[in-house]
Amino acid sequence: MAHDHTHVREFFGARAADWDARFPDDGPAYAAAVADLGVRPGDAVLDAGCGTGRALPPLRDAVGPAGTVLGVDLTPAMLDAAVRAGRRSDGRLLLADVARLPVRPAALDAVFAAGLIAHLPRPDEGLRELARVVRPGGRLALFHPLGRGALAARQARRILADDLRAEPNLRPLLAGSGWRLESYADEDARFLALAVRQG
Template identity: 55%
Template structure:
């Protein structure tokens, strides 16, 4: 994990980065990568691998990277001379952030010393870099960057790809329809597509639950849901920005979950399976899907199939068993991967065993 710091040329007065800046990130396990474009240091081509962006210069060469960070909601902190560039990058007003400001301490009023928030992921501290008044918000920013690291990585990867996602993978729509057909959906039920992307499964899910059912596409990356809406998927389904490991839904509200290419990319698959079981009613269907098999995907990436793959049956079956699911169907073919499980019926208070 790394924080990209864009600084002034070393010869500029006051260009030295205060040790407190580096120390704030090291304290939460984030290393800093200092780039000085004015001295010929290349800027990162993408934000992949960047947990945050700290801007301490006003050079226009950083504008493309800064705009990409704002679009992907990568945490941004503009210090000193970087504040005017942040304003320039956010030429269009950023949407107001919901909830309390995580960089404002409990009981604190409005920011002093020029510190301000722009949207949900960017802050500016126009004062001197060594200003002690900025120490508290700097440490809070570092803690926020560390806490958001997993979300940042996902959004940084998918945001620049979202516009072309539907066109690139539209040919897979029939495979998604065939996978959804394996779910035993009934009219009037509630079904989720977790990590829905541009929503290729949403029309088939709507067909399964009918006009009286509820279909919800959930994705962590707002740009992917924008792509889904552009592809006409807002009609068949509601679209929700949310973490699939912390769903804003009541217990037992869902009758089916479709998840394509998701579980094996999560840092804690069992935690996610537990959360999915929480929101599902007994007997609910879970379908894990990928439009290619595990061996084909591994070969495409130039590596062997890993025995630690969460989708390998010896790993998946006990993970499902431990989190309230029962594996009903497992198929790892060349052309697709499907694992279908059913939410166990909860044990009765009299000590009965969970049903299948």
């Protein structure tokens, strides 16, 4: 487990400083995905694997001053970059493992997770932990500002049949972790899977 985390930390730690500069046009896509998550004023939401905190401003806008926004990431350099970007005012930033969250069961209304699932050492455990902290009927958004094809093209690789984000793989993975896949979009300009916490 430690080995996996070291790799994730090194990968994102090395990229944290210029992460936002590399992807400057993603803001509207994040805001649109948060809108589709259907968060309401007063809700408690988690940005799981928040990175530099790009989703925190739209999440804060959605829940309003009475709501709660948590941003959790495993990489200190990413959270440092979020603080430098002024995002501490949008949510509480926590250094923690998404697979072991310091959050009470059923405490949250929704989880937003951008680019997370590909980086979980054990995706089923991570998704089960996210289910633990969300109330029945609460929602999960698995988001990426590029669809699978566009992302593969950018990384000069093929999409593999065992890609977790492929709908035939993702649906049972979610179902086995306490979620029901509600909608699935894999377009050039975004990937967005929305799921509901099963009671």
